[in-house]
Amino acid sequence: MELRKFIKQLRRYQKGTTNETEKAIIEAWYDSYEGENEKQVLSAEERERVRNAIHANISESIHINKSTPSLWFNYRIAASVLLLCSLSSLIYFLLRPATPVPETYTTLRTLNGEVRKLTLPDSSVIWLNAQSQVRIPSNFDKDIRQVYLDEGEAFFEVKHNTHKPFRVVTAPLQVQVLGTSFNINAYHSLPHVKITVVTGKVGVSKGAKLLSFLTLGHELTYVTNKGTFEKKEVDASQSQSWKDGDTYLNRVKFEELSLVFKNLYGLTLKAGNQRVHDYLFSLRIKRDMPASETLKLISAIHNAHFRKEGTNVIIY
Structure with a gap:
């Protein structure tokens, strides 16, 4: 497209007087500066910011001087180059991907012969057996109250909240409840993970697959290297007696x-x-x-x- 004609279209775009075809051409030109980033649709607020930036750049870069037509052509070329560079930088800044904020955790570890008690922000309680580790993310009390049992054994007394499920992630399983108490034995040196329910009801899953629901007095043993599991009834009080x-x-x-x-x-x-x-x-x-x-x-x-x-x- 002829540069002079394109600049006229830019002026009409800043005033909002372009027809649909001209508007589509100019916005397609904007999109061409997204490079390797995924295409992102500007919100109404962001479009207004771009429009204002265009207006500011045109106003500052193009000075119409009717008494010196020979200089006007040179001004237009210089202003066009400056405008292209400015808009490229502006659009890249507006559309660049946001830098993700890394998650932070509070970590609790225990040593040989040590049992520790931790009260969470929602008043739920975790008892941690010897040689165990649990992590609590900084955004714990959001839509899902999630904690990580990285190693060992823990007993959970979960505060009931129908709007915020409580989830324990312990490789390779996830345990989710609304409010209940249960024990998880997940030492890496053992070939299995055991989940025992003392009160209430829990759901045990592996990835997106639900393995089973457990209620009072039921225990699930998951064999890690085989990917199989079995359920049985047990004396639930014995599963948590280690904390006493x-x-x-x-x-x-x-x-x-x-x-x-x-x-x-x-x-x-x-x-x-x-x-x-x-x-x-x-x-x-x-x-x-x-x-x-x-x-x-x-x-x-x-x-x-x-x-x-x-x-x-x-x-x-």
Whole structure:
């Protein structure tokens, strides 16, 4: 298009007197400066800002001097170049993608033998077992009250709110409730994740797939490497008794017994032979019981023996 004609169209555009064809041509010219960014539609307010900027640039850059026609042509060329550069910069500034604000978290961790209690902004309560970590995002109390159990075991007492569901994310599962209490055991060293409901009702999902709803006294065990799960009825009170100092183990494998023992005492249990490794263990371990007394209790279950080697304890 001839430059002189295009500038006239720009003047009519700033005054709002262009016809539909001219308006479409000029706005298509605006769009050509979006580069590699996705096309974005200007709001009415943003269009007004662009129109005002055009008006300001034309008013400042084009000075009509009818007594010097020879200079007028040079002024028009210079003003057109300046106008193109100014508009390009302005449109890029208005349409550039917004820089996302990174999410921030409050992180709580526990050590061996440590149990901690955390009260959330909505008055919900989290009890965190030993060697565990939970993260609470800065925007926790928005449409969905979401927390992350990154490692370990936690008991949740959720304040009821029908308008804001409460969600716990613990790889690879999500647990969502409105108001209830439940326990999640998700230590990375174990091959499973266990979710036990003490009061109310929870929904357990993996990604977008709902696995099951759980109610009082029901427990879901998800086998991580197989992607399978099973439900059963349990004594729900035992699943949360660890926060009061008692840990109940019901026919657990040696790996889980070793994890609990290390969380309590900082010592590592090792099976001295395959027979001990294959045993199942059922017992109650009290937090205030000395490690030596607990070892005697463990050994007596299968008439085994133990010896200590540094921070390791061998059961044989």
